[in-house]
Amino acid sequence: NAGVTQTPKFRVLKTGQSMTLLCAQDMNHEYMYWYRQDPGMGLRLIHYSVGEGTTAKGEVPDGYNVSRLKKQNFLLGLESAAPSQTSVYFCASSWYSSGYTFGSGTRLTVV
Amino acid sequence: GENVEQHPSTLSVQEGDSAVIKCTYSDSASNYFPWYKQELGKRPQLIIDIRSNVGEKKDQRIAVTLNKTAKHFSLHITETQPEDSAVYFCAATSPNTGNQFYFGTGTSLTVIP
Numbered sequence: 720n721a722g723v724t725q726t727p728k729f730r731v732l733k734t735g736q737s738m739t740l741l742c743a744q745d746m747n748h749e750y751m752y753w754y755r756q757d758p759g760m761g762l763r764l765i766h767y768s769v770g771e772g773t774t775a776k777g778e779v780p781d782g783y784n785v786s787r788l789k790k791q792n793f794l795l796g797l798e799s800a801a802p803s804q805t806s807v808y809f810c811a812s813s814w815y816s817s818g819y820t821f822g823s824g825t826r827l828t829v830v
Numbered sequence: 831g832e833n834v835e836q837h838p839s840t841l842s843v844q845e846g847d848s849a850v851i852k853c854t855y856s857d858s859a860s861n862y863f864p865w866y867k868q869e870l871g872k873r874p875q876l877i878i879d880i881r882s883n884v885g886e887k888k889d890q891r892i893a894v895t896l897n898k899t900a901k902h903f904s905l906h907i908t909e910t911q912p913e914d915s916a917v918y919f920c921a922a923t924s925p926n927t928g929n930q931f932y933f934g935t936g937t938s939l940t941v942i943p
Binding site for chain 2: 815
């Protein structure tokens with residue numbers, strides 16, 4: 720039982736490059752989320768999903784896209800990376816009205 | 831949407847003393863309030879939570895209280911230990927929001943041996 724697994728753990732991108740972050744959960748959770756964490760700003764929601772095939776925008780969605788083709792996977796895409804997207808990205812999953820289980824995070828640096 | 835404010839942003843206590851972190855929320859419909867602990871370089875982990883039909887919940891040295899009227903909730907850690915040093919985040923969520931959590935900006939707790 721791995722819980723929530725994020726890949727990769729670290730990545731350095733050049734401005735304008737694209738990449739996809741993968742989140743996989745094995746708890747059969749309906750809800751999945753992508754957050755970014757920046758110093759002094761806590762955790763801010765990028766996008767989330769309430770079930771397979773659904774996605775919705777969170778607080779800071781600009782510059783990101785997501786897909787949830789399978790219930791256990793939630794992908795976060797950056798089409799054209801910018802230095803402002805340098806951050807630590809956390810994926811999480813949950814049941815309705817219950818606490819999140821977070822992945823171990825992806826540290827992304829855009830140069 | 832919901833707005834969660836958390837205070838203080840930093841807190842230092844002597845080992846064995848108590849620590850209290852306070853959060854306020856704006857949406858009176860919020861009904862679930864979890865607390866997370868994040869150690870340096872690690873993922874946030876749920877340490878305790880409370881629902882709106884309960885005023886207080888305790889788990890060993892940690893407790894959470896909720897005042898729905900005033901729209902605030904607090905984390906209490908008693909008999910603090912060095913391993914309690916971490917960043918603590920409060921959060922709130924309300925129905926019909928896709929279980930979105932609105933997080934506070936965090937409290938960095940340092941327990942001095």
